[in-house]
Amino acid sequence: MTTTDYLISAALVLLVIPQIRGTRQTLRNALLPVVCVAAAASYYLKSFPTEGHDVQLYIVGVVAGAVLGIACGATTRLSRASDGVALAKAGAVAAALWIVGMAARAGFEYWANHSGATAIARFSEDNLITGAAAWTAALLLMALAQVMFRLAVVRLKARQISSHAPTAAARV
Template sequence: MNITDYFVNGILILLVVRQVRGSRLDLINLVLPVVLISATALYYLRSVPTAGNDLVLELVLTGSGAALGVLCGLTTHLRRKADGVHAKAGFAAAALWVFGMAFRMGFAFADDHGAGDAIADFSRTHGITSSQAWVAAFVLMALAEVVARLVAIRYRAHRLTSSTAATLPAAA
């Protein structure tokens, strides 16, 4: 990992701080995570290898990211207020987000600090054809985590506003 990698991961971790602080669900907190993770994908993702078991690796990590994102979205506290729905990540939501980040950063750190041969052996044994497959898998994992979290929160917010609107008496 280089300084850029740490910087990108630091920005993504700052999203957790923003989520823990809480805010009204608006266009900014919908677009900002998508823009940041898309920029990250553009920076790291050169290709998505599909040879050997590369696709399996990518699907497993993408699925793991989606699962983390949904769990994060389900454990985020939503509250209806006069100006709209507010979301605030609690301990569980923040912990899940940080776990995903730490998993990806830990893998990169381990690769740079002595585990490279073990990862190469694992890759050969399991038919993973290149380091780009690992890069693609981790980038897709992060992308899936962000999108799944946003979808879960927005769906829950929609249900919250729909159920609130349904219980209000009709104007005469």
């Protein structure tokens, strides 16, 4: 892993800080994690192989990311500000799940580039995975799925909170 790899991984893990502090559910705040993962994907994703069992690997990555994202969103508390805008605040469980997902991917990358290279190569050969490009794509799809599913759950919860906001006439 290069210094850039460590910085990108750290930046993605640190996205949890605003979630813990609490954020207003504005379009900007909702899309920031999506933009960060998309930027990482554009940096790392050089190809998207579909031979062998690469697509199945991608599906596993997406499902794992979806499970983490749904769990992150489900364990994020939402409340309503006085102006009716939803406020999301990740608790310890949501923050831990976010960190686990991001750190697991960084840990896998570190392991793949060090002592795990032989084991991953053998697993890839045995399971018809074409190589590093497929693993990179699967891990990026996992990250994107985690971000998107968390966003979807939080936005659904925010919509419910905001729809119950008192109207201006009711506040008078």
